[in-house]
Amino acid sequence: MNTPPSEHDIHAYVDGRLEGAPREAVERYLARHPERAAEVRAWQHDAQRLRAAIGGTQLLPDNHALHPGVVRARRRQRRIARLSLAAAAVLCLGLGGVGGWQMRGMRSEAAVAPMADAMAAYRLVALDHAARPDVVPQRAGDMQAWLDAHFEHAARLPDLSSAGFHAVGGRLFATDQGPAAMVLYEDAAGHAISFYVRPPGPRNHLLPTGQRSDGGLMAQYWSGQGYNYAMVSRDDGADAQVAARARQQSI
Amino acid sequence: MSIHAFDDQLSELLPRLRRFALWLTRDLSSADDLVQSTMERALSTRAAKRDDGDLRAWLFRILYRQFLDARRRSQRYAWLLGRLREDDEPQWPSAERELLAQSALAAFEHLTPEQRSLLLWVTVEGLSYQEVADILEVPIGTVMSRLSRARQAMRRHGDGEQPTPSLRLLK
Numbered sequence: 346m347n348t349p350p351s352e353h354d355i356h357a358y359v360d361g362r363l364e365g366a367p368r369e370a371v372e373r374y375l376a377r378h379p380e381r382a383a384e385v386r387a388w389q390h391d392a393q394r395l396r397a398a399i400g401g402t403q404l405l406p407d408n409h410a411l412h413p414g415v416v417r418a419r420r421r422q423r424r425i426a427r428l429s430l431a432a433a434a435v436l437c438l439g440l441g442g443v444g445g446w447q448m449r450g451m452r453s454e455a456a457v458a459p460m461a462d463a464m465a466a467y468r469l470v471a472l473d474h475a476a477r478p479d480v481v482p483q484r485a486g487d488m489q490a491w492l493d494a495h496f497e498h499a500a501r502l503p504d505l506s507s508a509g510f511h512a513v514g515g516r517l518f519a520t521d522q523g524p525a526a527m528v529l530y531e532d533a534a535g536h537a538i539s540f541y542v543r544p545p546g547p548r549n550h551l552l553p554t555g556q557r558s559d560g561g562l563m564a565q566y567w568s569g570q571g572y573n574y575a576m577v578s579r580d581d582g583a584d585a586q587v588a589a590r591a592r593q594q595s596i
Numbered sequence: 597m598s599i600h601a602f603d604d605q606l607s608e609l610l611p612r613l614r615r616f617a618l619w620l621t622r623d624l625s626s627a628d629d630l631v632q633s634t635m636e637r638a639l640s641t642r643a644a645k646r647d648d649g650d651l652r653a654w655l656f657r658i659l660y661r662q663f664l665d666a667r668r669r670s671q672r673y674a675w676l677l678g679r680l681r682e683d684d685e686p687q688w689p690s691a692e693r694e695l696l697a698q699s700a701l702a703a704f705e706h707l708t709p710e711q712r713s714l715l716l717w718v719t720v721e722g723l724s725y726q727e728v729a730d731i732l733e734v735p736i737g738t739v740m741s742r743l744s745r746a747r748q749a750m751r752r753h754g755d756g757e758q759p760t761p762s763l764r765l766l767k
Contacts, residue, residue, distance in 0.1 A: 351740075352737075352740040352741060352743075352744060353725070353736070353737075353740050355744075356718075356725070356740060356743050356744070357725075359747075360718060360719065384751070387751055388747045388750075388751070391703075391747065391750050391751070391754070392715075392719040395704065395715060395716075395719050395720060396719055396720055399615065399619070399716070399720050400720045405611070405614050405615070405618070405624070408614070408628050408631075410628070410632060411610055411614070411628060411631050411632055411635060412607060412610070413602075413603035413606040413607055413635060413639065414603060416632065416635045416636055416639055417603070417639055419636075420636060420639060420640065
C-alpha cells in the first residue's frame with residue numbers, strides 16, 4: 346500500500362495509541378520509508394525523554410495557598426468582604442442622596458426664596474413709602490379692571506372689607522419673567538396687606554402653597570391660573586389671619 | 597459529587613496543574629498565581645458546569661485560558677509602556693533548570709508555550725487528541741498538524757542525544 350498514513354495515525358503510533366490494522370499499516374509504511382521511520386523514532390524518543398524528565402516528578406515546594414479548602418475559605422471571606430462593601434456603598438449612596446436632596450432644598454431656598462419680590466414690593470410701598478401706587482381706585486371695581494388689563498385670567502382680587510381692609514392702590518413691578526402687580530389694602534389703623542401676582546419663575550415653576558416669614562413680614566403664597574400669588578402682611582396674628590382667609594378665598 | 601470528594605480530586609491534581617503552569621509560564625510565582633486563579637474558577641463554576649468529562653482536561657483548559665488572558669493583558673500593558681519583554685531571560689526555578697540541563701531537554705524550552713502545552717498534554721499527561729482539541733478550541737485535524745510542528749520544532753532545536761553543556765547551570 347502506497348498511501349501514507351494520516352497525520353492522526355502517525356501521532357497515534359508515536360504515542361502508542363494505535364492498535365490493530367491501522368497500526369500494522371503504519372508499520373508497513375514506515376518499513377518502506379526509512380526517512381519517515383527515522384523521524385517517527387526520534388519523535389518517540391523525544392516523547393520518552395520528556396516523560397522521563399517531567400512525568401511523575403514533584404519538585405515544587407508545597408504552596409499552602411493553593412489547597413482547595415484554603416481557596417474555598419478565601420473565596421468565602423472575599424464574598425463577605427464584598428457584601429459588606431456593597432452594603433457600605435448602598436448606605437453611602439443613600440446618605441449622600443438624602444443629604445444631597447436636603448442640600449438642594451436648602452440651596453434653592455437660599456437662592457430663590459419664594460415670593461421674595463412680593464415682600465420687597467410690600468416694604469417699598471407699604472412700609473418705606475418709597476414708591477407711590479400707579480393707580481388709586483376711585484370706585485369699587487377699578488382695581489380689578491386695572492389688574493385684568495395686565496393679567497389675563499388671573500385670580501380675582503380678594504375682598505377684605507369684612508376685616509376692615511380696602512384696596513388703596515396698585516402698582517406694577519418688573520420681574521425677569523414679565524410684569525408683576527401689587528394691590529395694597531389698608532384698614533383704618535393703617536395696617537397694610539398686599540395682594541401680589543407675578544408670572545411663575547425663575548426656572549418657570551409654579552409654587553406649592555406655603556408661607557414664609559422674613560423680617561417681620563409674612564408671605565402666604567400659592568399658584569393658580571398660570572400665576573404665582575402672595576398675600577403679604579405683618580407677621581402678627583390678626584393681619585396674617587386676614588391674609589390667610591384671603592388666600593383661602595382665592596385658591 | 598460531594599464537596600469533599602471534589603476537593604480531594606483537586607488536591608490530587610494540584611501537582612500536575614502546578615507543573616503544567618510552570619512549563620507554561622517558566623516562572624514559579626506566576627505559575628502558582630495561575631493555579632490559584634484556576635482553583636478559584638474551578639470551585640466557583642463546579643456546580644453549574646461540571647458533572648462529566650475528565651476533570652484534569654477541564655482544569656487544564658481553565659488554566660490555559662487564564663494563561664492566554666493574562667498574556668494578552670500583559671502584552672497590552674507592555675505595549676502601553678512601549679516595551680515588550682519577549683527576550684527576557686526566563687526565571688526558571690533552579691531545580692527545573694537543573695532538570696533541563698541534565699535531561700538535554702533544552703529544546704523543550706525553545707518551543708512556544710502552546711507547543712509546550714501540546715506536548716505535555718499528549719505525551720506526559722496522556723490526554724486524548726479530542727480533549728486537547730477541546731482545550732484549544734480547534735478541530736482535531738488542527739491539533740494533529742500543530743503536534744507535527746511541535747515535534748519537528750523539538751527535533752530542530754534539540755541536538756538529539758548529546759547533553760547540552762551545563763553552562764546554564766552556572767549562570
